[in-house]
Amino acid sequence: MIWTSDLNTARIVRRSSVCVLSALIGSTILWAAGCNILGPAFLLAHGPPRVPEEYTLDKHRVTTVLVDDPNTVFPRRQYRVVVSQQIEERLIDRRAVAVDMVSSQYVLALVNRETPGERRTIPQLGRDVGAEVVLWVTFDRFTLAPDGQTFRPTSVVRVKVVDAVNDTVLWPDAPAGYKMTVQMDAKTTSLPESFSARAQVELDLALYSGKAIAELFYEVEQTFSAREGN
Numbered sequence: 001m002i003w004t005s006d007l008n009t010a011r012i013v014r015r016s017s018v019c020v021l022s023a024l025i026g027s028t029i030l031w032a033a034g035c036n037i038l039g040p041a042f043l044l045a046h047g048p049p050r051v052p053e054e055y056t057l058d059k060h061r062v063t064t065v066l067v068d069d070p071n072t073v074f075p076r077r078q079y080r081v082v083v084s085q086q087i088e089e090r091l092i093d094r095r096a097v098a099v100d101m102v103s104s105q106y107v108l109a110l111v112n113r114e115t116p117g118e119r120r121t122i123p124q125l126g127r128d129v130g131a132e133v134v135l136w137v138t139f140d141r142f143t144l145a146p147d148g149q150t151f152r153p154t155s156v157v158r159v160k161v162v163d164a165v166n167d168t169v170l171w172p173d174a175p176a177g178y179k180m181t182v183q184m185d186a187k188t189t190s191l192p193e194s195f196s197a198r199a200q201v202e203l204d205l206a207l208y209s210g211k212a213i214a215e216l217f218y219e220v221e222q223t224f225s226a227r228e229g230n
Contacts, residue, residue, distance in 0.1 A: 049222040055171040057217050059098035064131035066107045073139040079206040086210025094218040102131045126164025134162040151191045153184040153205040182212045183229055
C-alpha cells in the first residue's frame with residue numbers, strides 16, 4: 001500500500017483495487033504490475049480458455065479402443081467396458097474420428113478368450129477385429145482414497161496409440177506411454193459407507209476417467225475438462 005498527498009487530498013493506491021476496477025470497467029486485458037484480467041471484450045473475441053488435444057488422430061483410419069487391466073486394478077471387470085464405451089462415444093461425438101469405430105467389445109471378447117500361452121500383441125488384436133489403429137489404455141491405479149483415508153476418487157492411466165497395420169507406436173515417444181492422473185472433485189472427504197454408495201462412486205470414476213482419456217484427442221473448453229479436474 002502506498003500513501004500519497006496532494007494538498008489536502010489523500011489517495012490510497014492499491015494494485016488489487018486497480019485490477020478489480022479494470023474488470024468492472026470491462027477492459028480487454030490489463031498487463032500492468034502483474035495484473036492479468038480477461039475482460040468481456042477478450043472473451044467475446046477469443047472465447048473462454050481451452051485445453052488442447054495431446055495427439056490428433058487420423059480421422060480416416062479405422063480405430064478401436066482396448067482398455068487393458070493386466071494387474072487387476074479395477075475392483076469390477078465391468079469398468080473396462082464402461083471406460084472404453086465412454087471413450088468411443090466421446091470420440092465419435094466430437095468427431096475426432098470420421099469413420100465408424102470398431103466396437104471395443106470385439107477386442108475385449110478376443111482378450112477374454114485368450115489363454116496364457118496364446119497372448120496376442122496389441123497390433124495383432126487390432127488386425128483381428130479389422131482396426132488400423134488401437135487406443136491402448138492401461139490403469140496403474142483406480143482408487144477412492146489415494147492415501148487410504150481421504151476420499152478423493154483418483155485413477156492413474158497410461159495411453160498409447162498403436163498402428164496395427166505397421167506394428168508401431170504412433171504416440172507417445174515414451175516407451176511406458178502417456179501417463180495421466182485423473183481426479184474427481186469430491187464434495188466431502190468422507191469415504192462412502194454403504195456398498196451401493198461405493199459402487200456408484202466407482203462407476204462415476206470409470207466414466208470420468210473415460211472422458212479424460214478421450215479428451216487427449218480433441219480440444220475442450222477448460223471449464224468442462226475432466227483432464228483439468230472439472
